Amino acid sequence: MEISVNIKREGDYSYKIECEQGLRKKIRNKLKELAPGKKMFWICDWEVTKRWAKDFFWEDDEVIEWEAREDLKNLSSIEALARELVRRGADRTSLLVAVGGGVTGDVVGFLASVYMRGVPFVQVPTTLVAQVDSSIGGKTGVDLPEGKNLVGTFYQPLWVAIDPEFLVTLPERVFSQGMAEVIKTAWIGDPELIKLLEEGNDQAVKSRDLAVLENVVSRCARIKANIVMADERESGLRRVLNLGHTFGHAIEKVSGYSIPHGDAVAIGCVCAAHLGVLLKKVSDDVPVRMASLFSKYDLPVKIPKLFRFEDIMEALWADKKKTGQKLTFVIPLEPGQVELYTTRDFSLVEKTVLLNY
Secondary structure, three states: OEEEEOOOOOOOOOEEEEEOOOHHHHHHHHHHHHOOOOOEEEEEEHHHHHHHHHHOOOOOOEEEEEOOOHHHOOHHHHHHHHHHHHHOOOOOOOEEEEEEOHHHHHHHHHHHHHHHHOOOEEEEEOOHHHHHHHOOOOEEEEEEOOEEEEEEEEOOOOEEEEOHHHHHHOOHHHHHHHHHHHHHHHHHHOHHHHHHHHHHOHHHHHOOOHHHHHHHHHHHHHHHHHHHHHOOOOOOHHHHHHOOHHHHHHHHHHOOOOOOHHHHHHHHHHHHHHHHHHOOOOOOHHHHHHHHHHHHOOOOOOOOOOOOHHHHHHHHHOOOOOEOOEEEEEEEOOOOOEEEEEEOOOHHHHHHHHHOO
16 A cells, blocks of 8 residues: 655645555665665664575675664664764765664664765664654654653655565564554544554454454554655644553653553553543543553553652653653544644643543
8 A cells, every 4th residue: 555645835845655565575676776876774673684585685784783772762862873984985965774663764864864964764663663654754852851752853755665574573562562552643643543453453453363453453554644744844733643542652751661651651641541530531442442452452551559649740840852841742622533632731731640540
């Protein structure tokens, strides 16, 4: 399946997302068409290289392997990778190819946006979370000790190449992390997919049925692409994609990023549903239904009790999406419907956190 992402601003920032089983074997020829004459520098999660290198690289390729961990998603890694590119002769006519999960895509995208004041890059997402979310839309960035993604850019890729076959070799826990973003995205824009995940396709998804995965991934990618096209810079509609992320980022931060992003998003979505109940915008069955769905895919739905309430509230106040003294949450209504809620009154937010321990 091919999805067009047509960015509405001056200049050519539009690109294609392709989702197809076996696409990884066609990437090299496609890149020669998209960027003729450019020297390619592949920046890869070493775990991906170990399993899939034979499908990508030739002997004379410039391949930079790195260990893609959340605690290495920082400015030091950007400097190290940039210096390696200089050492290998990368210039402003070069092309960077990000091969890996969300951390790799975020880091390489940011690197591409600032190296030589900007070089083109391609996303080859190999995890579920990257395929349905982080590789699409041009958000790049790295973390600071004060919080996630506090330094970054909006920088659109030249192409996004999604091969569902990468998902077959993902560890169970990594696959579950991606399901958090699948459920989040489906709740925002595809109620029929929510029904399928609840009732029809859960076993096929968990057993990595490739036809089912291709359908799930492409549907989520289309939702994300449509939202990005309407609001590239997150000034309005795109903020709905933060469902679960305001609470989730705070949980990640207080854990020292030991809690994976998908787990935090799942907990955060359930928290947002409970906040909706307290606001009388959501019926009592919504957080129950949401928690049941996340649990079906082996995701947590409660804040671990080992974290202090005060630390979570402090992390919420430090969220990068805060405007002045106001913080915005995305409230999940019925599947296919969400609503933004902005507040400076933290009393209901505090009750929500306490309810979700």
